[in-house]
Amino acid sequence: MLTTINPSWLAQGWQKELTLKEKLFFGLLFLSIGWVLISIILQLLDPAIGVLDFGTLTVAIFGLLVGWLAVYISIWLQELLWSPFKSFRKKFVHHFNQLTSWQQCILYFSVFFLLLYAVIVAVGVVM
Numbered sequence: 001m002l003t004t005i006n007p008s009w010l011a012q013g014w015q016k017e018l019t020l021k022e023k024l025f026f027g028l029l030f031l032s033i034g035w036v037l038i039s040i041i042l043q044l045l046d047p048a049i050g051v052l053d054f055g056t057l058t059v060a061i062f063g064l065l066v067g068w069l070a071v072y073i074s075i076w077l078q079e080l081l082w083s084p085f086k087s088f089r090k091k092f093v094h095h096f097n098q099l100t101s102w103q104q105c106i107l108y109f110s111v112f113f114l115l116l117y118a119v120i121v122a123v124g125v126v127m
Helices: 007-011 020-045 051-081 083-090 092-097 101-126
Strands: none
Touching: 020 051, 051 083, 083 092
């Protein structure tokens, strides 16, 4: 299927939106670069910085990097092993908009509180 490109969008600086895999890849790339460059920034701020300080401050960036990688791998595996997931994910906005407002609220708050519970359990495991 051929798609036509609207030249007025290109003239205004609009581009096609990045796919989820591209967003995850670029996010992973930026986090990796940030993780490597933070030592240089810390050395500029404090020349007497120790190895422990660098390691302590990069735990958060390394955690984001590992979390981002886990999300990317799980989405990739779901799409690879279970093909209906890919079609459902592409049409999720359409399906979500067909729900009534109270169903959308229940879904939203269920996801929110499950993520909150996961963070609390993860903090409990670390502590």
